[in-house]
Amino acid sequence: MIYKITQLFIITFLLISFISCAGEEGEQTTDNTEEFELPADGIEIADAWARPGQVDGVSAIYMNILNGSSVADTLLSISSPVAGMVEVHETYEQEEGMMGMRPAEVVAAPARGALTLKPGGLHVMLMQLNRELREGDSVExxxxxxxxxxxxxxxxxxxMRR
Ligand SMILES: [Cu+2]
Structure with a gap:
């Protein structure tokens, strides 16, 4: 009996602390920031990874762009020594439900927020690869x-990561 009461007490205590934690987090959360730990200031890139690719072929780089600053920022340029041509693409639905991709016009990281580049969405397109990219390699x-x-x-x- 004593054991049961103690157990109940612990469960109640855990429940209360869980609820109060959730409440605090809820108040601090804005937009999509709850998923990411933003830097105190400025821009950071997290979780970057690239797909395999063949020589003269294509690959893509995905990442989370984290903006800890109080103003929005936009991507100005991107380059890689493994690719003859690099563009940021967006994925869109063409007529007849086919998915296509095209250069993204503005790539913006919101103030105190994150921009996610992922398969099926925004991605960095590496074209004219000058070397093969195999699993386990790395791309600068x-x-x-x-x-x-x-x-x-x-x-x-x-x-494939996610
Ligand atoms: Cu693309």
Whole structure:
């Protein structure tokens, strides 16, 4: 009996702390930021990965662009030593329900928010690959933002992440 009461007490206590935590988080949450830990300020890139590709073929890089600043920022340019041509593409539904892709006009990371590039959505298109990209390889790329941030990083090549 004592055991049961103790158990009940613990469960009640856990429930109360869970509810109060959820309440606090709810108040701090804005837009899509709850999924990501934003930097204190400026732009950071997280979770970058690239698809495998053949020489002269194409690949894509996906990532989360995290904007910790209080102003929105836009992508100015992107380049990679493995590709002759790099563009940011958006996926869209063509007539007859076919999916197509085209260069994205504005790629914006909202103030205190995140922009996700993922399969079936926005992606960095690597074209004219000058080497094969195999699972386990890595791809270097550089991104420049309108507010002046320049980031160079390496994305692992993976066959499928999400
Ligand atoms: Cu594309």
């Amino acid at each position: 790329f550089s991104v420049e933002f309108t507010n002046g941030t320049e980031i160079t990083l390496t994305a692992p090549v993976e066959s």
